Amino acid sequence: MRAAIAVIAEAGYLKASFSRIAKHAGLSSTGMISYHFAGKDDLLAACVTEIEEITGAFMQPRIDAAVGHVAQLRAFVEANVELVGEHATELRALIDLVKNAGSRSDAVDGRLALFEEHFRTGQAAGVFGAFDVRITALALTTGLDAVVATAAANPPEPAELTRIGRELADLYVRATAPGSAGGTA
Amino acid sequence: MRAAIAVIAEAGYLKASFSRIAKHAGLSSTGMISYHFAGKDDLLAACVTEIEEITGAFMQPRIDAAVGHVAQLRAFVEANVELVGEHATELRALIDLVKNAGSRSDAVDGRLALFEEHFRTGQAAGVFGAFDVRITALALTTGLDAVVATAAANPPEPAELTRIGRELADLYVRATAPGSAGGTA
Amino acid sequence: MRAAIAVIAEAGYLKASFSRIAKHAGLSSTGMISYHFAGKDDLLAACVTEIEEITGAFMQPRIDAAVGHVAQLRAFVEANVELVGEHATELRALIDLVKNAGSRSDAVDGRLALFEEHFRTGQAAGVFGAFDVRITALALTTGLDAVVATAAANPPEPAELTRIGRELADLYVRATAPGSAGGTA
Amino acid sequence: MRAAIAVIAEAGYLKASFSRIAKHAGLSSTGMISYHFAGKDDLLAACVTEIEEITGAFMQPRIDAAVGHVAQLRAFVEANVELVGEHATELRALIDLVKNAGSRSDAVDGRLALFEEHFRTGQAAGVFGAFDVRITALALTTGLDAVVATAAANPPEPAELTRIGRELADLYVRATAPGSAGGTA
DNA sequence: AATGAATGAGGGTTCATTCAT
DNA sequence: CATGAATGAACCCTCATTCAT
Numbered sequence: 001m002r003a004a005i006a007v008i009a010e011a012g013y014l015k016a017s018f019s020r021i022a023k024h025a026g027l028s029s030t031g032m033i034s035y036h037f038a039g040k041d042d043l044l045a046a047c048v049t050e051i052e053e054i055t056g057a058f059m060q061p062r063i064d065a066a067v068g069h070v071a072q073l074r075a076f077v078e079a080n081v082e083l084v085g086e087h088a089t090e091l092r093a094l095i096d097l098v099k100n101a102g103s104r105s106d107a108v109d110g111r112l113a114l115f116e117e118h119f120r121t122g123q124a125a126g127v128f129g130a131f132d133v134r135i136t137a138l139a140l141t142t143g144l145d146a147v148v149a150t151a152a153a154n155p156p157e158p159a160e161l162t163r164i165g166r167e168l169a170d171l172y173v174r175a176t177a178p179g180s181a182g183g184t185a
Numbered sequence: 186m187r188a189a190i191a192v193i194a195e196a197g198y199l200k201a202s203f204s205r206i207a208k209h210a211g212l213s214s215t216g217m218i219s220y221h222f223a224g225k226d227d228l229l230a231a232c233v234t235e236i237e238e239i240t241g242a243f244m245q246p247r248i249d250a251a252v253g254h255v256a257q258l259r260a261f262v263e264a265n266v267e268l269v270g271e272h273a274t275e276l277r278a279l280i281d282l283v284k285n286a287g288s289r290s291d292a293v294d295g296r297l298a299l300f301e302e303h304f305r306t307g308q309a310a311g312v313f314g315a316f317d318v319r320i321t322a323l324a325l326t327t328g329l330d331a332v333v334a335t336a337a338a339n340p341p342e343p344a345e346l347t348r349i350g351r352e353l354a355d356l357y358v359r360a361t362a363p364g365s366a367g368g369t370a
Numbered sequence: 371m372r373a374a375i376a377v378i379a380e381a382g383y384l385k386a387s388f389s390r391i392a393k394h395a396g397l398s399s400t401g402m403i404s405y406h407f408a409g410k411d412d413l414l415a416a417c418v419t420e421i422e423e424i425t426g427a428f429m430q431p432r433i434d435a436a437v438g439h440v441a442q443l444r445a446f447v448e449a450n451v452e453l454v455g456e457h458a459t460e461l462r463a464l465i466d467l468v469k470n471a472g473s474r475s476d477a478v479d480g481r482l483a484l485f486e487e488h489f490r491t492g493q494a495a496g497v498f499g500a501f502d503v504r505i506t507a508l509a510l511t512t513g514l515d516a517v518v519a520t521a522a523a524n525p526p527e528p529a530e531l532t533r534i535g536r537e538l539a540d541l542y543v544r545a546t547a548p549g550s551a552g553g554t555a
Numbered sequence: 556m557r558a559a560i561a562v563i564a565e566a567g568y569l570k571a572s573f574s575r576i577a578k579h580a581g582l583s584s585t586g587m588i589s590y591h592f593a594g595k596d597d598l599l600a601a602c603v604t605e606i607e608e609i610t611g612a613f614m615q616p617r618i619d620a621a622v623g624h625v626a627q628l629r630a631f632v633e634a635n636v637e638l639v640g641e642h643a644t645e646l647r648a649l650i651d652l653v654k655n656a657g658s659r660s661d662a663v664d665g666r667l668a669l670f671e672e673h674f675r676t677g678q679a680a681g682v683f684g685a686f687d688v689r690i691t692a693l694a695l696t697t698g699l700d701a702v703v704a705t706a707a708a709n710p711p712e713p714a715e716l717t718r719i720g721r722e723l724a725d726l727y728v729r730a731t732a733p734g735s736a737g738g739t740a
Numbered sequence: 741a742a743t744g745a746a747t748g749a750g751g752g753t754t755c756a757t758t759c760a761t
Numbered sequence: 762c763a764t765g766a767a768t769g770a771a772c773c774c775t776c777a778t779t780c781a782t
Contacts, residue, residue: 034774132352142331143324167317175360214764219757404753502722509698516697537687545730584743589778
């Protein structure tokens with residue numbers, strides 16, 4: 001399964017065939033994969049779960065440590081970007097998996113809903129502007145993914161990573177801030 | 186080639202095989218496709234070009250009509266979202282193609298560079314904040330794509346489309362505006 | 371498709387894989403079979419149809435030439451056995467296909483129904499005894515198949531074939547004749 | 556081994572893989588099956604033997620109780636059909652095994668030889684007609700199998716079972732009776 | 741007696757591509 | 762411009778068998 005993740009990260013979802021995974025795992029045939037997993041979907045779902053545990057273990061504490069809706073948004077973004085420093089491979093795989101989801105996308109929908117809810121309660125608390133939460137959540141989560149994916153493609157140094165995270169967080173904080181924004185001109 | 190676009194939009198990049206495209210085009214064999222196009226990459230590249238001409242014809246005038254960096258940013262976003270009303274199929278195909286680009290992505294890189302340059306000159310003119318142009322361009326273009334893709338998946342009414350475009354443009358204008366940005370809290 | 375029939379006849383239904391059929395047909399890969407037929411079931415159904423046309427062309431005239439229910443029963447049995455002389459391969463294949471039917475068995479059910487109906491009208495005409503038509507039809511058709519299959523396995527000389535047909539027809543005529551039947555001792 | 560019989564009866568010979576049998580037996584691996592049996596043929600042969608002991612225990616006494624060749628033929632047929640009431644599963648499996656015999660068919664050949672010999676001695680005793688014993692034995696045994704198989708597929712009530720047995724026995728007694736049968740018309 | 745992992749072969753199917761017609 | 766047949770590779774999956782533990 002580590003092999004599957006590695007192959008997806010390196011060769012991409014499309015090329016992640018059982019053959020390639022088996023070879024990468026040092027197996028002589030694809031039979032063993034079918035033996036351990038009910039099918040390709042099963043394997044991929046297992047990968048998603050595994051990776052999410054890893055990323056969750058990294059990100060959750062940092063998010064919980066933040067106080068207030070804005071700080072938590074910032075923490076989420078920064079933690080996600082910093083994650084590239086420690087789990088670039090897993091992130092590359094995860095993003096590719098999520099992109100070609102089709103069905104296995106409980107995760108992605110979950111995060112979207114989480115953002116929406118976060119924005120909604122933040123708006124009620126007056127710390128976010130009066131934007132459409134669905135559209136905003138969608139745009140910002142996918143934008144975040146793209147930045148993470150790009151960073152994970154060839155990971156920069158930690159300092160640069162921190163800078164990217166802060167830049168993006170700034171961007172998102174600005175975008176969601178209340179105040180005198182967005183007249184038609 | 187219209188058939189190819191239709192198939193990609195309906196069945197997705199992954200399932201867009203020559204057989205399926207041929208059937209959709211009323212051809213009884215895949216031979217003709219190989220005859221007209223050098224290979225699969227060639228066909229897909231041609232599709233991208235074709236679609237871009239269509240979208241360009243729609244968007245370019247609206248962008249050109251806008252005056253000033255901010256208004257042009259807004260025009261780009263709104264035009265792109267409104268495009269869903271007239272070319273949902275093409276947009277679905279294009280976004281799927283771009284997602285699974287790999288190589289054919291001159292287009293995507295082009296748009297990214299365009300955004301970066303737009304931000305840079307806007308910053309020089311003092312109408313945008315001092316953000317990192319690369320990160321911002323990346324996050325905003327992909328976020329835009331996601332919103333467009335979601336809208337194109339099952340297109341809403343024109344009025345709703347206009348609203349979505351304005352919401353997203355507002356978000357992006359806020360995100361790129363100069364001023365009192367992103368303190369750590 | 372002739373290859374498929376030949377392989378089924380020689381190697382049996384179980385071993386009739388696409389590989390074997392392709393090799394026997396002089397094809398270099400199994401792809402062509404999947405190209406011409408929607409699936410294995412499709413191929414096998416086509417074989418059944420093909421064989422039934424062949425056997426029908428041989429048997430039907432002889433059955434039609436017979437007058438009366440008893441003579442027609444005899445004609446059917448004898449024609450079926452004589453068929454071995456000219457189409458042993460096809461018969462072997464057909465019987466193997468029918469044995470492992472599962473679904474494709476319109477044919478087998480058809481013949482069974484035909485026998486039942488023939489017995490029923492014959493009983494009404496008073497030329498057959500008062501036996502249960504379903505049980506009788508079932509037992510006699512499968513018995514016929516077994517004799518044909520055995521003969522087809524290594525076909526005897528025409529004269530012997532004729533003898534076998536007459537013997538079996540005699541047996542069936544006796545079995546279905548009206549009169550002093552089956553006391554418990 | 557009981558598991559093997561059950562699986563063959565339910566899923567059919569074709570689908571009776573070691574995996575399925577192991578699962579049905581509550582084993583977590585197929586290893587144990589290969590450990591206990593030399594191979595698949597060995598397992599299947601063992602199943603045949605096992606089932607034949609069961610059926611023999613039921614049928615033999617009833618056959619022995621009958622006096623005279625005709626009565627014994629009747630007893631065999633009726634006992635075999637009645638067996639469905641008590642061992643439908645085993646019968647389904649046995650018939651499937653015998654159908655796809657290939658090699659393991661000592662049993663089936665044995666029964667055939669037994670019938671032939673029974674007919675021969677009966678003919679010598681003058682209680683059977685002058686038919687060809689081989690052809691007759693073949694047709695009647697397979698016909699019997701088909702009726703049993705159909706009954707075993709979804710077993711009817713005991714009374715109906717008795718009726719079927721008697722009907723079939725009547726048929727066979729008639730078919731083998733001596734006398735003025737089978738002129739060419 | 742039982743497990744779990746591994747193997748190697750074979751299964752049917754789909755694909756992009758080629759080519760004579 | 763179009764067809765239809767053919768190729769060779771890759772795909773996911775199932776199988777019987779083996780073996781260390």
